[in-house]
Amino acid sequence: MIAFLGLGNMGSPMARRLVAAGQKVTVWNRTRKELPGASVADSPAEAVSGAEIVISMLSDPIAVAQVAEAAKPGLSAGTIWVEMSTIGPDAVTSLRGLLPFDVPLIDAPVLGTVGPATEGKLRVIAGGETPDFERVQGVLGVFGTVHHYGALGAGSKMKLAVMAGQLSVQVLMAENLAYVQRLGLSTSDYFDLLDATLLGAVGQRLRPVVEEGVPETRFKLALAAKDLTLATDGPGEVQTLTAAARDRFAQAAEAGHGDEDITGIVPAVLELP
Structure with a gap:
């Protein structure tokens, strides 16, 4: 059983x-x-x-x-x-x-x-x-x-290492999209061009969020903040970029986005002044 x-x-x-x-x-x-x-x-x-x-x-x-x-x-x-x-x-x-x-x-x-x-x-x-x-x-x-x-523990270490990179990239993309908007550029053109880069797959995942809105929750944004907290509080040196991504996710959760899908980090960052 x-x-x-x-x-x-x-x-x-x-x-x-x-x-x-x-x-x-x-x-x-x-x-x-x-x-x-x-x-x-x-x-x-x-x-x-x-x-x-x-x-x-x-x-x-x-x-x-x-x-x-x-x-x-x-x-x-x-x-x-x-x-x-x-x-x-x-x-x-x-x-x-x-x-x-x-x-x-x-x-x-x-x-x-x-x-x-x-x-x-x-x-x-x-x-x-x-x-x-x-x-x-x-x-x-x-x-x-x-x-x-x-x-024992190797699985948890590997999971945090992967999540630290994956979630940090989503914050990077969200901030990059805010930059694109401040420059007065077309986000559609930006995503089209991004397809030719190493970030193409990330762009394909986040493009619908920008154009259609945040999808049904598959993984709560608040849990992403928790994962990044574990990744930066654990063994080894603090990863500067991961710590910054952790803070962005924490800000988004505190602003009321915690129960949204993790891709909600994009509109959450775009809302920031």
């Missing part, structure tokens, strides 16, 4: 894929949610009782720690915990210390949004001991392509 903790924008389609794959699934969410084909538990401890695998997909390090603490009374020796939230390597280390020693831990954040989660096309970025990873590799394959990058 698999216990799935957290049925947010990403957790719900991921849990549904497990059910569709024929797995016996028990789910828990802070606000009770039904999931067709799955049992619904009233507490994390109830959800994990008797589970061979526990998967957590929650919003931030605090939520993960709280849920893990609440789940501990129901855990059994040999149950393996797969942490799929984006919480950073420090929080993964803290989670390892919180769980019983006989409950192995894999960190396996994902790259992708709601669409890929629904279609089983996520990239699962895993870290942990090889025997533990091999135990859950088949289950993780239900979500998409699975990559194992090394010891």
